[in-house]
Amino acid sequence: MTPMKNVDFYDVRVVDATTTSIIIDNGNVEEISVNYTRGGGIRALCGGSWGFTSADGYFNEKKALNAASELAVSMNSRNPKEKVDLKTVGKPTLKDLPRIKVDPRDISIEEKVALLKEMSKRAKLEGISSTSAVYSESEVKVCYNNIDGLDCEYELIRSGFAVSAVASENGIYQAGRESKFGVKGYEIFDETDALELATNAANEALQLIHAKPAKGGNMPVILDQELAGVFVHEAVGHASEADLVLEGSSILENMIGKQIASPLITIVDDPTLHEYGYFPFDDEGAQSQKTTIIKDGVMSSYLHSRETSAKLGGEPGHSRCQGYSMPIVRMSNTYLDNGKSTFEEMLEEIGDGMYLIGSRGGQVNTGEGIFQFNAEKAYLIEKGEITTLMRDVSLSGKTLEILNNVTHVGNDLKMNSGRCGKGGQLVPVSDGSPHICISKAVVGGV
Incomplete structure (x- = not known):
């Protein structure tokens, strides 16, 4: 032919x-x-x-x-x-x-x-x-x-x-x-x-x-695995997609080799994991392989297609599509790797703050590096103890600030699955994280 x-x-x-x-x-x-x-x-x-x-x-x-x-x-x-x-x-x-x-x-x-x-x-x-x-x-x-x-x-x-x-x-x-x-x-x-x-x-x-509406403000927070995983996927994962980098639509442009996060932060995308975003080769025939996006706080790699890897360096393997549409750069199974802290240590460290749980969606601007996510629920933390249940609570901020404000990363990584939208296409993905503690974040409420 x-x-x-x-x-x-x-x-x-x-x-x-x-x-x-x-x-x-x-x-x-x-x-x-x-x-x-x-x-x-x-x-x-x-x-x-x-x-x-x-x-x-x-x-x-x-x-x-x-x-x-x-x-x-x-x-x-x-x-x-x-x-x-x-x-x-x-x-x-x-x-x-x-x-x-x-x-x-x-x-x-x-x-x-x-x-x-x-x-x-x-x-x-x-x-x-x-x-x-x-x-x-x-x-x-x-x-x-x-x-x-x-x-x-x-x-x-x-x-x-x-x-x-x-x-x-x-x-x-x-x-x-x-x-x-x-x-x-x-x-x-x-x-x-x-x-x-x-x-x-x-x-x-x-x-x-019967929960109390949350009151907003700047405070230390703990994020559960689901909300932290959504942050990793939406705010970091999308910004690491090389097509967005080349378009000038990513806060992570020109960041390879630079310290952009707390040394506790290692973020990985791995399509070889038997999670919802699994694939053996991508939609350009490239072998699937683990890609470390951030290693010990240092920007390590973008996610690539064959075209973007030829332009920027790095390895292809993240070109995906819905059905038989045009392939574009996509995530697979994206997660923040385990640290060494326990949840109890985070509570003790935080003193007074808020524990945010679950995700009800949100929005992110990868070019400006800002985000806003809605949690399913939250609890007040008072003197290291979990107390009052709160509803209608959100988390917002600047991606790089939040990455640098992480003071503890848990040892209890958990993955969640769903579908990710980009360019009018939906593909299966998973995202995950252990519990994380952030020294200062903007919490929204009524």
Whole structure:
């Protein structure tokens, strides 16, 4: 197969995916869907211009390559850009692939629905006004080939669930949520007590109804593993994505080799971990490998595609896409590595402050290096003791200031899973952290 001459590079990625989704709303089946998709993403590079086309179903690969090639050549002739070089990659080795214990395709829809209904029932405690239980599974096969003769493929199964409960009283609404997703089969329900988590979600919502609204201010804080993991992902992970660095949209531009954080801080992105963001090779065929973003407080590496690594140095392996869209630089499993402190030592150190738990989203500006996240709940810390439960609390600040204000890093790393959005695409990721203690942060409240 010979695409149009004058093309410097091309690749083809074919994806077969089956996704099952079940939603139970207030004990009733709201949705049961099984979707099968097949298609391909085809790229061609001419000079400094990428041509990209996607095709649904079974398609003529030669025609698709010619279409992408014509687009790249046309763009390059009309508006020539600086020539794009790509870092060379070898054939990836498929090793240590996740192995499922219970194939979710062997479990009937009826059995899955029954379990979700029971979860919804367990969450419907007195005072709970609404519940939701969601299950999803996906089986995906990815086949990749390129102009250099690279030809590789893998298959992967992901599954998981989420349950939420909303409590209401006197016009106040509060929610509790629990979830678990992974590169696992249906054994995820054997490894996690989903019914207990459903009750936990309900109890949290009920507790928050009677919690005091938080009062804001500057104070020392402890972040739990989930909120600290969200900070690591959103404020540090995205800023380390090399495409944003090249765009001038990252506070970490020109920071390689510089001390940018407390020496206690080591942040890693590792797609080889059997967490939700796992992949054996990325969507450019580059071998997945552990990348240390920050080592002992020193900026060590950005996350790269083949194009960005050729421009900035570093290793490729973080080019990902949703389905068969255009690949862009993405995280996988991003976490703050364990330190040596205990939670008790942090409480003793902090004296008076606040303990922030969980995440309800937020926003970050990677170019300016500022962020704002909403916690699920918080507790006052008074004289080293956890006291009053608080609700409606947020954390905000400057990324580099917070990184330098970390005084303790715990030894209790925990990962959480979800989906990360960028460029209109969602991909599975995990993020995590141990508990961390920050000497000074801006806490928002009412």
